[in-house]
Amino acid sequence: MPEARASRVLSELRRRIVMNELTPGAVLTELGLAADLACGQSSVREALLRLEGEGLVLRAGRQGTTITDLDVESASEMLDLRRRIELRGARRALRRVSAGDLAGLLAIQERMEAAAADSDAWAVLERDMDLHLALFRVSGLHAMGPILARCMLHSHRFRLWAPWHRRSLIETARRHRPILAALQAGDAAGLARELGAHLDTIVERDAAA
Template sequence: MRKRSVFAGEPTPPSPSAPTPTVIAVKPGAIVSALRRDIVLGELPQGAKLVELALAERFGCSQASVREALFRLAAEGLVRREGHKGTFVSRTDAVEARELVAIRRRLEPAGARRAVPGLPADVLADLARQIETMQHLARADDWYGLSEADRAFHLTLFEAADMPALQPILARCFSLLHRFAFGDPARRRTPMEAADRHWEIVTAARRGDAEATAAALDHHVVTLVAGLSAAEAEARA
């Protein structure tokens, strides 16, 4: 029998021996989480260039997925995109960290004063569970997990204040301050101390004492970064 000809433009069927490429569907959210961890813990240093093709190879995904993840990280302030130059891990020095602390001191106590009177029992229970999660992560010396649990704790309390326009500002502060505080081991408290510091906030909230909760939050935030004053003086020098 005469073989059928293959016309120009018609795709040539693959050889039976040719390997079929494997496509791994990695969602942008997973890439964001992995890169956020590397940035917060200082494994990707400040100023490091992030190459989309290399990241796509690392995660086994498309460059489009990497690009979306980088846009999300840029919204958090963890990376900066510089046009044709590329994308870089952003920098946060001690002077900027002090200003981020000031923003949190303005927002979180105000949120507590609004949220704590009549705070639902299920929210209080969630806050207590989140501290227990932090303690578990502290025992495992999991600083990134501790960072994420800390973020969840503070956002849970702030969300109860019903000020949604301010939540993205606060979330950005968390990302940048955690990177500053946890990225350098010299600035870290002990993991269990970092977890246990939250109980004073919950104890005041359980009493329904808005002012005491606000004061506990203010003290918590202002003492967040060990050695911040010394680091700030060094940055200004």
């Protein structure tokens, strides 16, 4: 039964941070978490190492690990970056997408909608990131996937922190359908339009009514 310990610890901590259950400045200790999560120091350590790579925690040597500050300006830059990366990726993906790719994407889409039906906000978010990453992976720019992942993570963290971005989970999940439809239809202009609109409305940066 012991398997993927570190992986589950990682998911759990990531969830707590992105959902703002752990707030910036909070101090974590490896042994403390190990006790909480019923595993050894090693597993926690590995998870924290990865979280540091994702920019969610800051490991300060022997003085413990703290949750990183929510950096609004960086979040905004990352959203811009994300937009650029995904749009360029989508253009390439259109020329390379296979039937198998599409099936995989649609499967993720369905799981996302199922999670939305369960009102499981975190699961929806994970599937959302899965979907965007899987779409990007079709572009073949493999080395850039993790950068995109990081941008997404921070965008979402900011979105969930800002109290004014609330949308029903079902709506959130459904918003991806037109993107996949355009991809399936091989409609470059439509794909760019739908994906661009989608990214533009992740965070409403201006309080424009």
